[in-house]
Structures are given as C-alpha cells and as structure tokens.
C-alpha cells in the first residue's frame with residue numbers, strides 16, 4: 559500500500575486543536591482563538607456539492623489569513639461524483655490537512671448519506687476516502703464518532719481502513735451518532751482503538767476546561783485533543799490548557815475588549831448588517847456563565863449595529879455580579895451550561 563498514514567504523526571503530542579464548527583470557525587473566530595494561544599484550527603465543514611456546483615458561495619469558507627500557522631479544511635459529502643469535483647477544486651488551495659467529515663449527525667447531512675451516517679457504513683466510507691487518496695494532493699485525516707458504546711471493534715475497523723488508505727490522523731468524538739452532543743464520552747472506546755491501530759488519534763468530546771482535558775488524556779491515552787463547544791465564547795481555553803494551575807481567567811475588561819474586537823473583525827469581513835446578525839450568538843456565548851444578569855444578556859439578541867454593541871458593552875460591568883464570577887472562574891458554571899449544549 560506504501561502510503562499508510564501512521565508513521566509520521568500530524569500533530570505534536572500536546573496539541574490542542576480547534577474543531578471545525580459550522581457557523582463559527584471563520585476567519586474572525588479563528589483570529590480570536592489564535593490571539594489566545596490556538597495553533598491548530600479548521601475551517602467549518604465545506605459541503606462537497608456546494609463546492610462543486612456553487613463554488614463562489616463556499617469559497618469564502620476557505621479563506622485563510624496570511625498569519626495562520628496551521629489550517630485544516632474539512633469536507634463533507636457522500637456522493638462520489640460531487641466529491642471528485644470538490645477534491646479537484648480543493649487542490650487549487652493551500653492548507654495543511656484535508657479532513658473527511660464522518661461524524662456529523664444532523665439530519666440534513668445524514669439524509670444525503672454523509673457525515674455520521676456515512677461513518678456507519680464502513681465499506682462505503684472507505685471507498686470514498688480512497689477517492690481522497692487518489693485525487694487529493696493534500697495530507698489527509700478524518701473525523702469520526704465511535705460506532706458503538708460497548709464494542710470497540712466497529713470503530714477499529716473504520717479507523718484501520720482510514721489508516722491503510724493514508725490518513726495521518728483520525729479524530730474520534732467519543733459519542734455515537736444518536737447521542738448528538740450530550741451524554742458521557744466513551745474514553746475507553748477511544749483508548750481501545752488507539753491501542754489497536756498505529757495512526758495518530760485525536761481525542762474529542764466534552765473538553766470544557768483543564769480538568770476535562772486531563773481526563774480525556776488520562777482515560778483515552780491520547781496526546782492531541784480537540785476542543786469544540788468549550789471554546790465557544792471562550793478563546794482563553796487555549797491558555798487554560800497550556801498554563802494549567804497558573805491560568806488566570808480574563809478580567810471583565812479583557813472579556814469585553816475581546817468581544818468588541820471579534821465583532822468588529824466580523825463587520826470588516828461581512829459588512830455590518832450580515833455581521834451583526836451572526837454576532838448575536840457569539841456575544842451570548844462570550845457572556846454565558848460569566849456572571850452577567852440574564853436579563854442583560856438577552857439584550858444581545860437585539861444588536862443591529864457596532865454602535866449598539868458598544869453601548870451594550872459599556873453597560874455590561876454594571877450588570878455583572880461578583881458572586882457569579884467566582885463560580886465561573888472555577889469553570890463549574892460554564893461546564894454545567896455548556897454540557898446542556
């Protein structure tokens with residue numbers, strides 16, 4: 559086979575990778591993460607059909623800042639013809655790894671036989687990944703979910719096949735398709751797969767703070783880990799995971815300055831009208847679980863201009879309760895809120 563993927567690991571053993579997040583991980587979002595120590599990041603998933611047949615619309619998703627050190631692109635699709643065209647298009651772009659999405663559970667994707675639905679059909683998933691190997695000039699990886707909560711064998715079969723077809727890393731989300739984003743993360747399944755296939759495994763699922771990162775590493779045995787919801791509105795997670803006990807959370811002033819900068823960069827990217835519509839959920843994410851009164855936070859849903867945002871942020875310190883902040887600092891409150899996710 560000659561090009562089996564496992565020999566050279568893609569990531570350093572202590573890597574903390576920002577997951578692809580649809581609707582989130584665009585250029586301004588990644589800039590915010592990178593300001594706080596994120597080195598490895600992905601675009602949002604790019605749909606093969608859109609890339610193949612409506613290229614202009616999805617090209618924006620592939621934009622890369624000159625300063626970005628490591629950027630992966632993630633492709634989702636289940637139709638060989640669409641994937642072939644999309645892979646050819648992606649050969650015109652420069653990035654560091656091309657990831658195949660075999661884990662997305664949302665019905666819109668599953669109905670097309672893509673994402674987690676495709677991951678379930680190991681033979682078909684591998685036949686399509688063989689197209690990646692044949693067609694793409696990029697380094698390859700895949701992101702999957704565990705296929706059973708009790709038996710590691712099906713997940714092992716998928717990961718072994720991906721490895722044999724040249725994947726340099728496989729990210730495993732330790733939840734099955736039906737669990738979507740809640741419930742326990744099955745570290746033991748990730749561990750069993752990791753011990754049976756010599757490809758680099760990235761552990762994903764439920765990493766919200768230093769404790770859960772440590773738990774993922776200890777119980778799954780993975781060095782590299784991927785964070786997702788834990789970093790939404792919380793770019794400081796990257797510092798927290800590298801500094802450990804020495805980490806100090808952002809002050810209210812630092813938090814509000816980051817929100818303003820992130821949203822300002824969104825307006826520069828998309829124009830004010832589009833950006834402000836997208837920014838509302840970002841502002842909610844930044845403020846959630848950090849000691850701001852609920853009534854105040856709900857005001858984020860009515861922001862229409864940068865001027866509105868500045869006025870909103872100016873009122874934020876007065877809506878902040880120190881009693882909450884203590885809990886938020888300990889990560890308990892955020893963890894509880896995020897795990898509702």
Ligand SMILES: Cc1cc2nc3c(=O)[nH]c(=O)nc-3n(C[C@H](O)[C@H](O)[C@H](O)COP(=O)(O)O)c2cc1C
Pocket residue numbers: 577578579580581602603632659661662701731739762763764765766784785786787788
């Ligand atoms: C809003 C949202 C968007 C997501 N978009 C993607 C995506 O585009 N590609 C992907 O592989 N996973 C996507 N995911 C899944 C995450 O990358 C990750 O696997 C999952 O959230 C589990 O990690 P967590 O428990 O740390 O959040 C998304 C998750 C959420 C909540």
